[in-house]
Amino acid sequence: MNLTHMLSLVIWLPIVGGALVSLTGAGRANTARWLALGIAILTFVVSIPLYTGYDAASGTMQFIESYIWIAAIAANYHLGADGISIALILLTTFTTVLVILGAWDSVHDKVNQYLAAFLILEGLMIGVFAAMDALLFYVFFEGMLIPMFIIIGIWGGPRRVYATLKFFLYTFFGSIFMLVALIYLYLHANSWEMADMAKLPLSASVQAWLFFAFLAGFAIKVPMWPVHTWLPDAHVEAPTGGSVILAAIMLKIGGYGFIRFSLPIVPDASQEYAWVVIAMSLIAVIYIGFVALVQEDMKKLIAYSSVAHMGFVTLGLFISLALVRHGGNNQAAYLGVSGAMVQMISHGFISGAMFASVGVIYDRMHTRMIKDYGGVVNTMPWFAAFWVLFSMANCGLPGTSGFVGEFMVILASFQMNPWVSAAAAFTLIIGAAYTLWLVKRVIFGEVANDHVAHLTDINPRETLMLSAFAAAVLLFGVWPAPLTHLMDASIKQIVDHLLVVKAI
Amino acid sequence: MNTPMSFNLHDVVLMLPETFLLGAICAILLIDLFLKPAQRAITHWLSLAAVLGTIVLIAVDAEPAATAFNGMYIHDGIAAVLRIFVLGTTGTVFVYARGYLQDRGLHIGEFYLLSLFATLGAMVLVSAGSLVTVYLGLELLTLSTYALVAINRDSALSSEAAMKYFVLGALASGMLLYGMSMIYGATGTLDLKQIQAAAIFASGDVQQHQALLAFGLVFLVVGIGFKFGVAPFHMWIPDVYQGAPTAVTLFIGTTLKIAAFGMAYRLLEGGLSGMVGHWREMLAVLAVASLVIGNIVAIAQTNLKRMLAYSTISHMGFLLMGLLNGTPTGYAAAMFYAIAYAITASVAFGGILLLARSGFEAEDIDDFKGLNQRNPWYALVMLLAMASLAGVPPLFGFFAKLLVLKAALDAGMLWVVIVAIVMAIVGAYYYLRVIKVMYFDVAEDKSALVLPRDLPFRWLLSLNGAALLVLGLFWGPLIAWCYRAFGLS
Numbered sequence: 001m002n003l004t005h006m007l008s009l010v011i012w013l014p015i016v017g018g019a020l021v022s023l024t025g026a027g028r029a030n031t032a033r034w035l036a037l038g039i040a041i042l043t044f045v046v047s048i049p050l051y052t053g054y055d056a057a058s059g060t061m062q063f064i065e066s067y068i069w070i071a072a073i074a075a076n077y078h079l080g081a082d083g084i085s086i087a088l089i090l091l092t093t094f095t096t097v098l099v100i101l102g103a104w105d106s107v108h109d110k111v112n113q114y115l116a117a118f119l120i121l122e123g124l125m126i127g128v129f130a131a132m133d134a135l136l137f138y139v140f141f142e143g144m145l146i147p148m149f150i151i152i153g154i155w156g157g158p159r160r161v162y163a164t165l166k167f168f169l170y171t172f173f174g175s176i177f178m179l180v181a182l183i184y185l186y187l188h189a190n191s192w193e194m195a196d197m198a199k200l201p202l203s204a205s206v207q208a209w210l211f212f213a214f215l216a217g218f219a220i221k222v223p224m225w226p227v228h229t230w231l232p233d234a235h236v237e238a239p240t241g242g243s244v245i246l247a248a249i250m251l252k253i254g255g256y257g258f259i260r261f262s263l264p265i266v267p268d269a270s271q272e273y274a275w276v277v278i279a280m281s282l283i284a285v286i287y288i289g290f291v292a293l294v295q296e297d298m299k300k301l302i303a304y305s306s307v308a309h310m311g312f313v314t315l316g317l318f319i320s321l322a323l324v325r326h327g328g329n330n331q332a333a334y335l336g337v338s339g340a341m342v343q344m345i346s347h348g349f350i351s352g353a354m355f356a357s358v359g360v361i362y363d364r365m366h367t368r369m370i371k372d373y374g375g376v377v378n379t380m381p382w383f384a385a386f387w388v389l390f391s392m393a394n395c396g397l398p399g400t401s402g403f404v405g406e407f408m409v410i411l412a413s414f415q416m417n418p419w420v421s422a423a424a425a426f427t428l429i430i431g432a433a434y435t436l437w438l439v440k441r442v443i444f445g446e447v448a449n450d451h452v453a454h455l456t457d458i459n460p461r462e463t464l465m466l467s468a469f470a471a472a473v474l475l476f477g478v479w480p481a482p483l484t485h486l487m488d489a490s491i492k493q494i495v496d497h498l499l500v501v502k503a504i
Numbered sequence: 505m506n507t508p509m510s511f512n513l514h515d516v517v518l519m520l521p522e523t524f525l526l527g528a529i530c531a532i533l534l535i536d537l538f539l540k541p542a543q544r545a546i547t548h549w550l551s552l553a554a555v556l557g558t559i560v561l562i563a564v565d566a567e568p569a570a571t572a573f574n575g576m577y578i579h580d581g582i583a584a585v586l587r588i589f590v591l592g593t594t595g596t597v598f599v600y601a602r603g604y605l606q607d608r609g610l611h612i613g614e615f616y617l618l619s620l621f622a623t624l625g626a627m628v629l630v631s632a633g634s635l636v637t638v639y640l641g642l643e644l645l646t647l648s649t650y651a652l653v654a655i656n657r658d659s660a661l662s663s664e665a666a667m668k669y670f671v672l673g674a675l676a677s678g679m680l681l682y683g684m685s686m687i688y689g690a691t692g693t694l695d696l697k698q699i700q701a702a703a704i705f706a707s708g709d710v711q712q713h714q715a716l717l718a719f720g721l722v723f724l725v726v727g728i729g730f731k732f733g734v735a736p737f738h739m740w741i742p743d744v745y746q747g748a749p750t751a752v753t754l755f756i757g758t759t760l761k762i763a764a765f766g767m768a769y770r771l772l773e774g775g776l777s778g779m780v781g782h783w784r785e786m787l788a789v790l791a792v793a794s795l796v797i798g799n800i801v802a803i804a805q806t807n808l809k810r811m812l813a814y815s816t817i818s819h820m821g822f823l824l825m826g827l828l829n830g831t832p833t834g835y836a837a838a839m840f841y842a843i844a845y846a847i848t849a850s851v852a853f854g855g856i857l858l859l860a861r862s863g864f865e866a867e868d869i870d871d872f873k874g875l876n877q878r879n880p881w882y883a884l885v886m887l888l889a890m891a892s893l894a895g896v897p898p899l900f901g902f903f904a905k906l907l908v909l910k911a912a913l914d915a916g917m918l919w920v921v922i923v924a925i926v927m928a929i930v931g932a933y934y935y936l937r938v939i940k941v942m943y944f945d946v947a948e949d950k951s952a953l954v955l956p957r958d959l960p961f962r963w964l965l966s967l968n969g970a971a972l973l974v975l976g977l978f979w980g981p982l983i984a985w986c987y988r989a990f991g992l993s
Contacts, residue, residue, distance in 0.1 A: 026880075041556075072987050113880070135906075139897040147889055149936070153944040154876075163946055165936060172896075172932050176925045181908045364865040 001052045001443040006063050007079040007130045010089065011123050014039060014096070018119030019332060022112050029111040033104060036115035040100045045123065046095040050086050051486065055370035059083060059489020061132065069136070070114030075192045078133040081488035085260065087483060088252055091348045092129070094472070095248045096122040099464045101242040102356050106240060106363045107155060113157055117436045118241060121147040121483050125249050129256065134182045135192045137260075141253065142175055148242065148250070156237040163230075163237035170220050170230040172414060177430045178217030178261075181210045185265065198264040201502050207269035214262045215277070224314055225284040226279075228307045235303035236368070239361025245297065247306050250458050252344045255313040259337075261349035263321065264497055271325045274318040281318070282310030282423050293437070298368045301438055302354045307393060307403075309347045315342030315424060324498045332415040335499065337491045338484060339408025345483060346393075346401035346476055353469035354389045357383070358460050361442075364455055370441050374448025379455040384443045385456075386466040391439045397430035401476035508989045514555040515572035518579040520588065521561040523626055528554035529620045536613035536794030544611050548602055551616040552850040555595040555623070560585050570635050575695050578770075579634040582990035585839065586766045587632040592845050593758040594623045596964065601751030603993070604857050610656055610749060619656075619755060622648035626759060630766025638770060642731070644678070646673050646765060649756060665747025672740040676730030683723025687775070690716040696775040705780030721779055724771055725786050725964045731764045731822045735793040745813035746867075751862060752852040753809060757816060758846040761823075765842040768827060769835055779831040787828040788920050794821030795927040802934050808869045812852055812936060815893060818931060819845050822908050823919060829911035832990035837907035840986050844892075844904035848972060851889035858882060861956040869938055872959040874947025882953070883942045892972045894935035895928055899976040907983070 017039030024032045033239070054062055055235050061080035069077040081089065099118055107114050125149070127140035128451035143166055152164035186192055202210070222228045228457045231251075235243050262270050292304035320336030323329040360383060361376065362368055377384035396407075413420035447453050458466065476483055516523060532554065536547045562584055569580040597619065601948055605611040625644030632638040654666030688694055691702035692715035703717060729737040745753050798818030805811035823845070826838025859866030861877075866872070870892060876883040892901035905928065912921050955962060975982065 022880075068980075069985060072992075073910075074981065074982045084738060110876075139902075142902070143899045146887075146896060147940070150943055151942060161940055162795075165933070168936060169929060169933060173814070173929050179906070180909065180921055180925060183913050184908070187910065302822055345815075469569070 001064055003049055005065060006046075006050055006124075007081060008065055010043060010050070010093070011079075011127045012124075013046060013123070014043050014119040014325065015123035018116040018123070019045075022116035025108055026489070029108070031349075032112040032115055033100075036119060037098050038143070039120070040093075040117055041125070042098045043430045044097050046401075047090055047093040047126075049087070050081065051090060054081075054086055054486070056083055056084070056486050057489060059491075059493050061456040064132075069290070069401070073135075073186075073396065074190065075135045075194075076133045079099060079130045080132045081130050083487035084492075085212065085254070086343055087119050087150050087341065087486055088129045088249075088256060089126050091252070091345055092125050092215065092249050093301060094468075095348065095352050098356065098468055099244050099354070101280060101461060102244070102359055103239075105362070106359060111447075113153070114239075114241075117147040117151050118245065119493045120442060121151070121245060123498035124402055125253065126449070128253050131498060132194055133192045133443050134185070134194050134197060137194070138175070138179060138182060140256075142172075142297060144250065144253075145171055145349070146419060148246070151242045152234060152238045157238040158234070158239040158244070159247045164232045167234040170227065174220035174227070178215040181213035184210065192426075193430060194260060198497070200265075203264065204272075205266055207266040207502070208272070211262060211266045211273055213426055214257070214266065215273075218254040218257040218262065219280070221257065222251055222306060222310050222314060223254065224280045225307065225312070226280075228284070228288070229281060231307060233304040235306075236297060236299045236356070238364065242304055243355040243359070244352045247302070247347040247355055251306065252309055252348060255317070255344050258314065259433065259494060263317065263494060266499065266502075267321070267498055268502055270318070270321055273360040277314055277318040280334050280421065281311040281315035282420065284308055285315070285427045289434065292434040296370055298357070298358050298438065298442065300371055301370075301434060302351065302358065303436065305431065306351050308431065309343065309351070310426070311407050312343050312406055312427070313339060313340045314348075314419075316343065316405075316412060317410070319413045320495065322416055325414075326497060330495055331339065332412050333492060335408050337414035337495055338487065339412060341405075341487050342408060342476075342483060343396070344403070345407025346405050346473075348391060348404055349469055349472045350393045350400075353386075353466065353473065354394060356465060356469065357387050357390060360466070361455075365451055370438065373442040373452060374445045375443075376455065377443045377450055378447050379452060380457045382463065383458045383466075387443055388439060389470055390473065391435045395435045398417065398426055399474070399477050401480070402474050403477060404480045407493055427483060443487045452494065499500070509698075512572075512662055513953070515577070518567060518570060518572040520578060521558045521565070522624060523633075524561055525554060525624050527622065528557065529624065530614075530619060532620070533617055536617070539613070540812075547613045548598060548618050549916070552595055552598050554620065555591050555598070559588055559591045559595075569869065574859055575633045576619055576637050576778060577628075577975045578631050578774075580758075580768065581991075583631040583766070584841070585985060586762055589762050589843050589846065590623060590626045590630065590759055591893065593850060594619060594755070596850050596968070597751065597755045597759065599960050599964050600754060600854050600857050603861055603956050604751050605749070607861065608656070608749070612655075615652070615655055616749075618643065618648045618652045621654065623757070623759065626766070627762035629763050630770070632767075632770050633696055633774075635688065635699075635775075636766060637680065639677075639684065642767060643677065645760070646647070646677065646731075649760065652752045653744060655748050655752065659747075661747040662749065665744045669740050672730065676727050676737070679723050679729025679730070680769070682728060682742065683720045686716050686720030686723065689713075690720060696770060699775045701778050709860070715973075717776075717779065718782060719802065721776055722786070723783055724776070725783060725790070728768045728771065729790055731767060732761075732792045732823070733817055734820045735797040735826060736798065737816060738794065738817045741817055742810050742813040744806055745816070746810045750809065750853060750856050750867075752836045754850060754857070757812070757849045757853060759927045761816075761849075762842045762846055763822070764820075765823065765839060770840075772827065773830070773835060777830070784828045784830055784915070785826045788917055791821040791824035791828065792920055792923050794818055794824070795924055798872065799927045799930045799934075803930070805934070806869055808856060808872070808938070809867050811938075812849070814933070815931065816849070818927060819893070821927075822905060824923065825912040825917070825924060826908040826915065829915040831914075832992050833987075834911040834915065836983070836986040836990045836992060837911040840983055841904040841908050843982070843986075844900050844975075847968065847975070848892045849888055851885060851946070851965070851968050851972060852893065854968060855882065855886040855889060858961075858965060861958070869941055872942050873945045874950070875942040875953075877947050877950060879953040879955070885966060886942060887939050888969050888972045890935040890938050892976070894932045896932075897986050898973070900972045900979065903976060903979050903983075913919045948967050
């Protein structure tokens with residue numbers, strides 16, 4: 001089977017499909033739904049050969065496509081994917097199918113535009129994970145903003161305009177500094193290739209500037225404390241599908257950016273300032289955990305829990321840097337990066353599932369306030385079962401995917417400093433506290449009011465959607481091997497590269 | 505001049521596009537006299553034909569780069585690109601403006617004739633090889649534009665705008681002329697090539713006339729700043745943009761920007777490239793002032809035309825960032841920026857014209873409320889225009905910004921770049937606000953938009969909007985063309 005143009009196909013199929021869906025017109029909602037679902041499933045199916053056809057043993061970039069894009073400035077349409085990219089691409093194609101399924105009955109206004117926006121967004125996100133040319137990466141990275149801006153702004157909650165402007169401007173703010181860093185690198189490397197930028201020798205002070213420019217771009221995207229404040233607003237106001245995509249995939253782009261830009265291009269500065277990132281991550285893990293505890297809005301609670309969990313990703317990445325650079329402890333460093341990656345994928349499923357579940361009850365009750373709920377298990381037993389499962393995964397219970405990544409990161413951080421590890425492990429307690437308390441207040445107890453008493457349990461479509469999430473959460477919890485096997489060699493290469501001192 | 509004036513027929517061949525356009529203008533002027541108001545369409549089509557014919561003449565021109573009339577007129581690739589886009593934007597203005605003018609009883613032959621004269625002036629300006637030609641082209645361009653702004657003579661707002669434009673424009677021309685006289689005094693020549701040689705000499709070992717040249721340069725930069733409308737010489741822009749009929753604003757916002765780039769290039773690079781160290785700093789200050797004033801004041805605007813006026817000021821600040829690089833790459837970036845801005849702005853003003861056709865003057869941002877409900881396609885076209893102005897990839901405007909940022913960074917102007925990107929974020933806010941109004945707000949009048957039956961206008965606007973995306977994805981040929989014009993591979 002010829003897989004040369006696989007990545008282009010996976011990128012452009014949903015984008016072109018999205019344009020088609022938007023052309024179906026506002027009147028024929030069902031046509032738009034079926035067409036969008038068809039395209040999303042087709043994209044998922046088309047993305048499977050990326051997994052099966054990938055030679056995981058070598059860990060190099062594969063499915064390479066390279067064409068001259070703009071000869072005048074040496075920019076290329078250069079795509080490629082390694083294990084890390086493929087894992088994230090599959091997460092994207094998988095989640096998008098479920099998002100479209102989830103929007104079936106909950107969106108009635110301008111359905112064609114809603115679904116088109118998600119499909120176009122899907123294509124752009126895959127583009128981010130597949131780009132090997134920095135300019136192309138940036139174009140996809142920024143291009144995502146417009147569809148998401150519109151999704152939150154049109155179909156969002158009461159304060160959607162505030163939330164979506166905040167989302168756009170925060171992200172734009174960070175990424176434009178990254179753009180200046182990329183232009184600087186281009187002027188010195190005479191190439192937009194990320195690989196060439198990684199080879200470019202840079203003085204320590206230049207690296208420091210570039211490091212902070214990248215940090216501005218990716219820390220806002222992740223988001224890390226203290227630039228996380230756009231996330232709760234965006235999550236609360238976004239429609240269910242928007243929240244799912246935001247939590248499951250868009251946040252991962254920040255982590256992915258650290259792996260592709262900060263670590264290889266400015267390794268020395270990353271090492272020097274790793275303490276900044278580690279400190280920010282620990283604050284996210286502990287402080288944001290406490291903030292989550294006091295939330296009264298379910299979506300806000302899950303949003304803060306996302307910030308805390310993403311703290312583990314950045315922690316894992318920069319802990320490993322410190323490990324390699326200080327003691328040459330490659331094995332532990334490798335564990336840290338692997339943990340970060342597993343955490344990213346797992347958090348994609350778990351947070352996506354949590355937001356999808358909130359969407360299910362929100363469609364029925366039209367409120368997200370925890371106090372409006374109580375005793376949901378009495379009227380929606382099946383739903384309650386799923387909710388409890390996802391909550392357990394969210395607190396990192398062994399046997400769910402949430403455990404694997406966090407455990408690996410904690411294990412790695414122990415080898416750097418037991419205190420860091422102790423602080424990180426604290427999340428297992430605080431995470432359990434806010435998640436289980438949420439379960440207690442929403443699911444268990446007496447039926448709180450008439451509205452809850454009249455709830456109907458999930459329908460087959462919702463069951464299908466939640467089951468798919470549940471299957472993924474359990475599968476990677478008990479058997480993460482397919483995932484780690486896929487990413488193993490690629491992560492090794494990244495860790496090995498960290499040993500290279502670039503400063504001149 | 506040392507050599508006696510000689511007339512060479514080949515000179516006329518080099519100037520064939522201008523000669524053709526002048527002939528066409530004279531013919532249209534005569535024909536228009538005999539047309540009844542109902543037959544005005546003939547003037548419209550003839551003017552379009554004249555513009556297209558001139559474009560064809562430039563496109564098929566295979567003459568190598570040369571000068572004509574003793575160096576007064578330069579025939580090179582840069583002039584070819586600039587003239588084609590000057591004419592192209594003028595043609596677009598004609599198509600967009602026709603119905604708008606008809607609805608308001610302004611569809612008169614003078615609109616076309618003045619626009620064509622202004623275009624001719626712009627063509628002479630961008631091909632200028634001497635200070636005299638610069639001034640000649642500039643005055644033909646601006647005098648015609650003053651009259652165009654006042655074309656709706658019964659409107660107090662338009663007349664006021666025209667008066668302001670005229671007084672300030674005349675002042676700017678005076679400054680420019682004064683600067684030219686000093687440069688003439690310092691170098692003893694009006695020919696830009698000879699000035700270039702002399703200016704390099706003066707900034708080298710021999711210090712004579714250094715002060716005079718520097719003074720002249722300052723006045724030239726002031727004049728150029730006025731024509732670009734960069735801060736602090738931007739005072740006329742908001743009033744003129746708002747007061748002029750939208751069709752004329754479109755002309756000022758597109759054609760004139762390309763011409764202004766041509767003028768700046770001819771004077772600064774063609775004449776005073778030896779003083780780049782001086783004018784680079786001046787342009788940097790102007791760029792920063794424009795970026796800050798344009799973007800911050802634009803936030804407070806409720807009138808879309810006025811908002812776009814302040815946005816123009818900031819965009820010209822970006823354009824200057826390309827110029828201050830002072831190398832062919834930088835000039836190519838600035839030229840690309842001027843072209844990209846003109847193409848994007850014509851979509852934005854085209855959108856205003858489209859809504860204005862539905863019976864009211866759609867000037868306030870609130871008039872665009874709920875456009876997505878009323879007509880999703882033109883809402884998308886406006887969205888593309890706004891996102892392109894804000895510089896969001898993959899739209900055309902982003903790549904123009906990328907190139908000028910690169911040029912400024914290459915020139916070592918990191919502080920200008922930092923100001924520019926911070927201001928780009930501020931700018932994103934007010935462009936997003938227009939998108940917000942179109943997409944997130946509920947229309948007061950939910951009925952579908954009644955579109956004018958003017959198919960050329962609607963098709964061209966759609967095409968123009970789609971071009972923002974297509975040129976964003978495939979801008980290679982255009983930048984390659986700009987690079988070639990400046991002798992880069």
